Amino acid sequence: GKVLVTGANGYIAMHVVDQLLKGGYSVRGTVRSESKIKYIQDYFKSYGDKLELVVVPDITKEGAFDNYVSDVDAIEHTASPFTMQIDDPNEVIAPAVAGTTSVLQSAVLHGKNVKRIVVTSSTGAVLEVDTGKTTFTEDDWNDQAIRIVEEKGSAADAPSKYRASKTLAERAAWKVAELHKDSFELTTICPPFVYGPPIHEINGGSEGLNQSLKDWFNIVLKGTKDSDKEFLAKVGSSWVDVRDVAKAHVLALKTVDAGGQRIIVSTGAWKWQDWINIARTFASEVAAGAADTYKPDEAVHDFLYNTEKAKRIFELDSSILISRETSVQDMLSKFKERNLQW
Ligand code: NDP
Numbered sequence: 286g287k288v289l290v291t292g293a294n295g296y297i298a299m300h301v302v303d304q305l306l307k308g309g310y311s312v313r314g315t316v317r318s319e320s321k322i323k324y325i326q327d328y329f330k331s332y333g334d335k336l337e338l339v340v341v342p343d344i345t346k347e348g349a350f351d352n353y354v355s356d357v358d359a360i361e362h363t364a365s366p367f368t369m370q371i372d373d374p375n376e377v378i379a380p381a382v383a384g385t386t387s388v389l390q391s392a393v394l395h396g397k398n399v400k401r402i403v404v405t406s407s408t409g410a411v412l413e414v415d416t417g418k419t420t421f422t423e424d425d426w427n428d429q430a431i432r433i434v435e436e437k438g439s440a441a442d443a444p445s446k447y448r449a450s451k452t453l454a455e456r457a458a459w460k461v462a463e464l465h466k467d468s469f470e471l472t473t474i475c476p477p478f479v480y481g482p483p484i485h486e487i488n489g490g491s492e493g494l495n496q497s498l499k500d501w502f503n504i505v506l507k508g509t510k511d512s513d514k515e516f517l518a519k520v521g522s523s524w525v526d527v528r529d530v531a532k533a534h535v536l537a538l539k540t541v542d543a544g545g546q547r548i549i550v551s552t553g554a555w556k557w558q559d560w561i562n563i564a565r566t567f568a569s570e571v572a573a574g575a576a577d578t579y580k581p582d583e584a585v586h587d588f589l590y591n592t593e594k595a596k597r598i599f600e601l602d603s604s605i606l607i608s609r610e611t612s613v614q615d616m617l618s619k620f621k622e623r624n625l626q627w
Contacts, residue, residue, distance in 0.1 A: 287311040288538065289350070289357045291388055292364025293338065294321040296495040297405065299328070299485040300531035301361050306332045308535055313353060315341040315364070324486040345383035347390065354396035359538045362388050363405040365454060367496045369443040374434045374450075381450035382457050389461040393468050401544065402462070403537040406455040406473040408523065408549060409448035412588055422591040423475070423547045427452045455547075462545075470544030472537040476530045477523035477551050477590065481612045482619035491625045502620070505560045506627035508572035517574040521556035522588045526607035536599045543598050550595050552606045554586035563613045571627075 288305055292298050293314025305312050306329060314336065316322060322338045329336045341349050344364055354360070364384055366377045385404060392399040411421050413429040430448035434441045455473055462471035478497050487493045491502045503509045510516050533550045537543045558579040564571045595601045620627075 286358035286538075287313065287356060289353055289360045289388075290314045291341070291344065291350075291360070291362045291384070292316070294325055294485055295363055296483055296485050296498065297479060297527055297530055297534075298361075298363040299325070300527050301363065301534045302329065302336070303484065304528075304531045304535050305361075306335055311335045311337075313337045313339060313357060315339055315344075315350070315353065317342055317344075321486065328484065344387060345380055347387055350388045350391035351395050354391050354399060356398070357396060358398050358400065360388060360392055360396070360399060360402045361405070361534050361538075362402065362458075363534075365405070366450070367447065369447065369496060371443050371446045373439050374441060374446040377446055377450040378434075378453055381454035385454045385458050386461060389458060389465075389471075393461070393465045396469075399469050401538050402458075402469050402471050403534055404455065404458045404471065404473045405534070406458075406475045406547070407448070407451040408475050408477040408551065408588070408590060409444075410451040410455045411475055411549065411590075412448075414587075419587050420589040420591060421549075423549055423594055426456075459547075472543045472545070473547045474530065474533050474537060475547060475549045476525045476533075477588065478525075479527050479530050480524055480616060481527035481607065482615045483527075483623070484619070487623060487625070491620075491627070494625075498616075501560065501616075502625070502627065504557055505564050506568075506571060506620075508574070510557065511572045511574055514575035514578065517557045517561065518579045518584075519556065521554060521559070521584070521586065523551045523554050523586075523590055524609075525550050525552045526612045529601065529606050533595065533599055533601065536601075540598060546594065546598065548594050548598060549590045549592060550599075550601060551590040551592050552603075553609075554584075554589055555609070556581075556584050556586075559584075559609065560613065563609055564617065566610075567614055567617050 365381045430445040433445040434449040558575045561574040
């Protein structure tokens with residue numbers, strides 16, 4: 286089969302493309318500009334013409350994907366802004382929502398072979414903060430972020446702006462899917478923070494990393510919060526390795542039961558100090574942070590996810606999912622290989 290992957294140059298998307306090609310699929314990847322193509326082509330050159338890359342300059346334009354869906358069997362829609370530098374919330378909401386509806390509409394109108402569409406959502410579209418609830422399931426929707434953005438506009442906090450973009454985009458996807466049940470089945474994948482080795486193009490050193498890895502790099506390796514032990518011991522979330530996220534994206538295409546499902550893919554909870562402790566076993570120069578006072582067993586986690594659905598449908602349980610130790614080891618090797626210094 287042939288799969289369209291939007292935003293193919295991204296951190297997660299490069300792993301999705303990698304696993305699709307390894308799995309024997311042909312891939313058409315979209316990027317926003319010509320300059321993004323060469324790195325991807327070079328990275329996957331052993332696959333020859335199994336990979337094609339095309340430029341879609343503005344994914345929000347109606348019909349933007351019309352020319353690229355007629356010969357594909359499935360779509361992985363990953364392109365969406367993940368940034369914390371946001372002024373007007375519409376800077377992220379507009380591309381997230383309109384990008385999602387435009388690719389789904391193109392599939393409905395011109396993708397006669399498209400039977401399955403996978404949208405990369407986020408636990409940002411699931412969780413709500415400071416409500417007393419700490420364990421979330423696929424039945425939970427983050428309407429709180431939308432309310433915050435409606436009330437505060439540009440003055441809202443950046444995470445709320447980003448999370449609102451993900452909730453609104455995923456809702457928009459389910460709406461199109463509901464209207465066009467005969468045309469295709471939708472699966473949405475909701476990962477928490479994604480870490481693990483970057484294989485995508487990185488410009489400008491570690492500051493050019495994607496949002497989740499940039500924060501990890503700065504806090505864990507550069508020790509930018511080293512003076513704030515309270516932060517390192519108390520602040521955290523849940524995570525999943527990028528290769529497991531990519532695996533879920535591929536399984537979502539070929540698993541019958543994944544059709545029509547929203548699926549959380551999460552490995553477990555962490556505090557920043559957990560990552561520091563693990564990183565120090567591989568790189569002793571990493572600053573100790575709160576290592577002397579932090580008690581992992583006593584950590585209280587605010588964002589936990591029920592992962593029964595991913596276990597049932599994808600068989601992704603803790604015996605399969607990549608561990609924190611492996612993820613850190615592979616991430617550090619990749620950072621070194623790519624000359625990202627801390
Ligand atoms: P990246 O920043 O590496 O990738 C984002 C991709 O989306 C890039 O291809 C980027 O293109 C594209 N993109 C961003 N803004 C726009 C826009 N306005 N118009 C068109 N394309 C755009 O991040 P990730 O790989 O982490 O993110 C991929 C997906 O995964 C996103 O949907 C994100 O919300 C989701 N996600 C990520 C998590 C994480 O921790 N990393 C956690 C949960 C979900 P360009 O390079 O040209 O800007």
